[in-house]
Amino acid sequence: MIFLALYDWPSSGAEEGPKGDVMLNCLCRSIKSTVLLSSVTGGLRSRTMCAQVADWKAAKSIYEFSVVDIDGNEVSLEKYRGYVCIIVNEPGDESQIKVFAASYKVEFDMFSKIDVNGDGAHPLWKWMKDQPKGHGTLGNAIKWNFTKFLINREGAVVKRFSPMEDPVVIEKDLPSYL
Structure with a gap:
């Protein structure tokens, strides 16, 4: 499953964010306002996800892509414009x-399920891996579940984290993009 965690530091002084904080506490204890997006990748191979980018x-950004939600509805990632996002594949x-x-x-x-590697990989994942800050340490292929991409408010990849990356490291990187 791909998790897309969306972060929007409260600018109005609000202390509470959207529901979903519990799941991300292990990743970012200090961040409020989260929404989590996901897409299943059983063994890094999956079924469908939709993109309008031929x-x-x-x-130029994730906002040009569409995905199919877990219930089969097409969703434009434009919906998440202005948020800092973390996109993660998960089994x-x-x-x-x-x-x-x-x-x-x-x-x-x-x-829903998608491919994250190979010719059949979803265009969003091809695009993220191809971005200057989306390259992996040992090549661009997704090696395992829980590879994470940090996306800034403009929809650009600003960092890629390995599956073994400590959530504390990710938490330290977030404030500079909020």
């Missing part, structure tokens, strides 16, 4: 992820 290399199928999310009482956006 030539993904021409895209499991839709029903497993729904049960997992329900056990944490989170209400974040979740998305």
Whole structure:
């Protein structure tokens, strides 16, 4: 499943953000306002996700892509404009992820299965891996579940984190983009 965590530091002085904070506490304890987007990648191979970008290399931001949510509805990533996002691939199928999310009482956006590697990879993932800050340490392929991409408010990849990256490291990087 791909988790897209959206961060929007409260500019109005509000202390509470959208529901979904519980799931991200292990990642970012100090960040308020989160929404989590996801898409299943069972063994890094998955079913469907939709993009309107025929030539993904021409895209300038994640906002040019569309995805299919866990219930089969097409969603434009334009919906998340202005948020700092973390996009993460995660294993499991839709029903497993729904049960997992329900056990944490989170209400974040979740998305259907996709390919993250190879010719059949979703255009969003091809685009993120191709960005200057989206390259992996040992090549661009997604090596395992929980590879994370930090996306700034303009929809650009600003950092890629390995599956083994400590959440504390990610937490330290977030404030400079909020």
